[in-house]
Amino acid sequence: EDAIAWTHRRDGDSDIYFVSNQTGSENHAELLFRVNGKIPQLWDPETGKQYSSTQWHTEGDRIRMTIPFTPFGAVFVIFQPKNSIKPSTALYREEKITRTIPVETKWQVTFPAGYGAPPKAELGTGSWTSSKVFGIKYFSGTATYQSTITVSNQQLKSGILLDLGEVKNMAEVLVNDVVADTLWKPPFRTDISKLLKAGQNKITFKITNTWWNRMVGDEQLPEDLQWRPNLQYAGNDYKGYELKEFPKWVWTGEQRPSKDRVTFTPWRFVEKDSPLQPAGLIGPVSLQLYEK
Secondary structure: OOOEEEEEEEEOOEEEEEEEEOOOOOEEEEEEEOOOOOEEEEEOOOOOOEEEOOOEEEEOOEEEEEEEEOOOOEEEEEEEOOOOOOOOOOEOOOOOEEEEEEOOOOEEEEOOOOOOOOOEEEEOOOOHHHOOOHHHHOOOOEEEEEEEEEEOOOHHHOEEEEEOEEEEOEEEEEEOOEEEEEEOOOOOEEEOHHHOOOEEEEEEEEEEOOOHHHHHHHOOOOOOOOEOOOEEEOOOOEEEEEEOOOOHHHHHOOOOOOOOOOOOOOEEOOOOOOOOOOOEEEEOOEEEEEOO
16 A cells, blocks of 8 residues: 555546556556546556557446556556546557567766766776776766667567666666657656667767766865864754865856865765765666567
8 A cells, every 4th residue: 555655636527646656666556546437547647648548347336446666656547437548559558578689788887077977988898887997987977879770671570679687877878869769767767669670770878977986986076165163954864064265266256276076065975985886877678579
């Protein structure tokens, strides 16, 4: 029961439910709605697409419905009178995967200037934090991955999903230089069927993590700021250091004394030995073929 959260409102003759999966795993939820005499449609809150469903039936003065959820996924369920609902040809369903093809390749990765990382590197999947290169290990920002995949005419007869596996923390996906999707939660997966062509296809991922790792990395470098004593709240659960004063170089634009530091903040919440957070394209990456 705690796996599903919901809220309900009415708009004229429509009953509108927002239903969300509160777990990090896929969930086939069987739900009983306090609605009768109306037809359900499902609206995807991420894409705005509208779907019909066959997985429902009337049960007394209620409607029972089965909805497949992705990890932490959500959907609007809209109940409307039959004579006012707009028909939708697309069914809300899970794709039936017929074949999974691992994408095992080295990625040409570029890093932006000024963030402490090398301009380019050849990487496989895995967290940046496992790198022996300081600028990659502690990198924070957006790194661009590029490679190619080959798809046959026979494979194009199926629908094709691109699954990135695990990503920390966000990914913009481009296929043949066309934006396919922006992925910000699991599953990091998108349909690229319409963007592929027979033969070689260029795949690009723009992966963005948080600032945490670079702030920890900067603590490995000489200090050039002065901090007040450590503040602790709520039984040491929350602590940090407040900057004593803003140094002159902040206002003048001069080179800071510790020139290899990247980050600056008036409060410091990390230590030299703070654990790093997983970052980058962790994978595994695969193509998933499904029945159209």
